Amino acid sequence: MEFFETVEKRYTHKERFLNEPVPREHLEAIAHAGLAAPSGCNAQSVSLIIIDDPSVLDKLRGIATSAGLDTVRAVIAVMTDPTTQTNDTNYEKEDYSAAVENMLLAATALGYASVWLDGILIDRKAQQEYLRVLGAPESFHLPTILPIGKPDGAGMRRIKRPYSERLSYNQFKF
């Protein structure tokens, strides 16, 4: 899909997904787009786990679930390794956010919908339970998981303020 069309079509899908498996090659293409994102000082703090095994998905849902996650057949868990960062310049949030945005767009380009799920992971305990089920170091951060699937219906679009209220030229005008 053309880049600007992809940006335009991306939206936050909090509704149901179709009960269809997602081919591994698509999940990999999405994950690779995420790993291709830039990272602060090129530290590459982000690592990903593609989860499409129904028993693992069920275990995760047993800890905490959310609209979207409850019906989807595949997710990508987005982790950061704090040991790649320094106290002075910690780019974990920037790194994972750029990776997530690449993946949301990649999913869109391949005809899928997704949602930047983090509400259920604000609680560090839920994060650590997820990490334990996934066999990942409990020192890692798991700020976000991305459900990936074909949307069951059009999904609601959030309304944005006109861009003219957020963009000015050479001087701030608001």
Place this chain on the structure above:
Amino acid sequence: MEFFETVEKRYTHKERFLNEPVPREHLEAIAHAGLAAPSGCNAQSVSLIIIDDPSVLDKLRGIATSAGLDTVRAVIAVMTDPTTQTNDTNYEKEDYSAAVENMLLAATALGYASVWLDGILIDRKAQQEYLRVLGAPESFHLPTILPIGKPDGAGMRRIKRPYSERLSYNQFKF
């Protein structure tokens, strides 16, 4: 440009830019892609200033400059408004990072190079001097500015670890 090709071609350009103006319509297309990015709770904390007036650029460079910024003819300043956030869920970093990634990709899709410049803005004093020159509220955050221009030469590509070292399936494997 096709989405996955855009992701592949994006790189961090820290070298010189050609001394050519960038058409406003291209700068706007890039900025609009940034504003189309998702934001936490749809708070739309990000606002942008396109800067292509040479006298404003010179003033900014007089405060702090960096490789790339010193030769480029246009930049996009990326600001966040902290008042759109709550103490419990502050998504400023996620919001601007997703917007920046969209803009880096949009610049690539239009044949430009860019760089996620933040080193010169880690110092909050430099940020506030920039905000003052731009006429923006000093309470805003200005974490990043993006030079946008045609690269003068190929530019160095940073080396990434193989994706297989950062991606696993259903269980963390490293």
